[in-house]
Amino acid sequence: MDFELTPEQRAFNENLEKFALRELNDDLIDRDKDGVFAAENWRKCADIGLLGLPVPTGYGGSGADATTMMTALETLGYGCRDNGLLFSLHAHLWAGTSPVVRFGSAEQREKYLPAMCAGESIAGHAMSEPGSGSDAFGLTTTVIRRGDRYLLNGTKAFVSNAPIADVILVFAVDAQKRGFAGVSAFLVDRDTPGLTVSAPISKMGLRTSPMGEVHLDDCEVPESARLGPEGAGVAVFTWTMERERSFILATALGTMRRDLERCVEYARTRRQFGQPIGAFQAVSHRIVDMRMRLDASRLMLHRLAWLIDKGEPSKTEAALAKVYVSEAFVQSGLDAVQIHGGYGYTTEYELERDLRDAVAARIYSGTSEIQRNLAAHQMGLTPRSTRK
Ligand SMILES: Cc1cc2nc3c(=O)[nH]c(=O)nc-3n(C[C@H](O)[C@H](O)[C@H](O)COP(=O)(O)OP(=O)(O)OC[C@H]3O[C@@H](n4cnc5c(N)ncnc54)[C@H](O)[C@@H]3O)c2cc1C
Incomplete structure (x- = not known):
């Protein structure tokens, strides 16, 4: 293992530290007290390229390698005291953007990735439910196929970014099949009829990162919303969690x-x-x-x-x-x-x-x-x- 950073990595991190110290800490004590997400600072993070770190250059990102991302994120955490903003960024990058990079169709990548890198589309990830957290595949949110459409029903708990999200990656189990093979993943746009988000949930920390419940009530999505093959939800989720916990x-x-x-x-x-x-x-x-x-x-x-x-x-x-x-x-x-x-x-x-x-x-x-x-x-x- 070589711990020497390249001149490019060093230069990027130096700029990033100055940027974070200067731009990302305004009114933090009050925003933490009031639970306010810093939308303006999110856009600044997009402008400096942070939201595109793991995204290929062809889709508006920088296609950075893991070492570059790991050291850049440490630098960001040093300069930015707003851990809530950082947590929203992690949820967006690893649980929303990265699975689209890894499993998305060409059409899904075109639709979502440039906007996600530019800070115009915020992503959330909805697996946990009121009755299933650690036992993630004990989920009860159902999906029923109707021709070339899918109908989603259920409630998702603890969804980071939900109150500010433009798209949410939802996991559901086939009502007939059940079991691991029945789980599929869907990119559900925020304005899809049948999807509603609760008011932000008050919590102990990370108060500037909004979290909500997501309700799916006969929420109908087209086949093109499915991420990966039908029944591949376990693979999508497992890969995504491993990636998230590597960098978060x-x-x-x-x-x-x-x-x-x-x-x-x-x-x-x-x-x-x-x-x-x-x-x-x-x-x-x-x-x-x-x-x-x-x-x-x-x-x-x-x-x-x-x-x-x-x-x-x-x-x-x-x-x-x-x-x-x-x-x-x-x-x-x-x-x-x-x-x-x-x-x-x-x-x-x-x-x-x-x-x-x-x-x-x-x-x-x-x-x-x-x-x-x-x-x-x-x-x-x-x-x-x-x-x-
Ligand atoms: C800040 C925050 C952000 C989150 N964001 C998201 C999100 O964006 N999307 C999402 O889907 N979820 C999210 N979650 C939910 C998170 O993934 C779950 O809270 C977590 O997986 C635990 O599930 P649970 O809360 O249902 O606890 P439970 O699974 O009910 O666990 C309760 C306790 O029992 C222990 N336990 C359970 N099973 C075992 C076992 N087999 N062996 C030993 N101990 C066990 C647990 O470790 C825990 O201590 C978030 C949670 C937090 C706190």
Whole structure:
């Protein structure tokens, strides 16, 4: 593995860091309190090319390799403190755009990808349901074929971007077939009759990333809306989740780096009992642990990118990285608050928000428990994987 970035990657990241610091952090404390998505900043992200990173150049993207994306996303996470905006961007890129790149027909790619790269079309991904989350293929949203049309019925839960989405990737199971072979995926445009989205759901963190329920009530879509072959929904979902969990925590590296730097600075300057608090071993060791977690997280994610770029299997590595980095993100968020004492607990210091945002990482894109199950299965320890 070579850790040396190319001059182009370095230059892109330097520009990106300046851009993110300058453009993406306005009114964040208020927007977090009020749960406001930064639509203008989304467009700025599109303008600088972030929404087209994994999309081929022919469709308005930059066709970046995995290492370029991983390091760019860390840089973005360092400069942009709006983890909600970053989370919406991840949902759009990995759970909405990437499956169209991978499984879309020529017509679907033409229809969606240029607009997705340009920030004109926001994507969501609807698999989870009120009764099925970890057991994703226990879904009950049904699809019935009527000639060259499909009829969708059901309710999808926790859909990131739903309140702002222009297109939602919906998974449904054939009402007659049931089982894995009956699952198909559909790109459903927001204005399709029968599709409604709930009001944004209030949540602990990532408050600037809108989430909603999606209701499908005799929602009719043409055959051309199906993504991949009929019955290929499990393959589409499995590939998409592996891709998402490979990249979704790259921005967390940036957040952890930023908070670590703040802790070092604070521990050097905050004095108690006549000396900087960093001189107390209990404090310095906590900061060293934050540094170790960041380094280990970065190494795991860079190895993942290296495997992806070589076209090698990385299912287990993606699951391991998802567990480790998300747990590191939460623990280091707690440590950052602790090191800052009472100030760390205040909204003004913006560390409690990073902690609230981090907690979701152990749940979305497959919980830590499910990732451990998946890794255990890949290691031949358990006969059946929980597939998410
Ligand atoms: C911020 C956020 C954004 C999200 N965005 C989306 C989205 O865009 N689209 C979408 O479809 N979904 C989305 N989700 C939903 C997410 O995928 C699910 O919440 C997650 O898969 C867990 O499902 P659940 O909430 O139903 O919990 P459950 O599956 O009910 O799990 C509850 C608890 O039981 C544990 N558990 C369950 N089964 C097992 C098992 N076999 N072994 C060990 N432990 C187990 C879980 O790990 C968890 O701790 C999002 C969730 C969050 C928090």
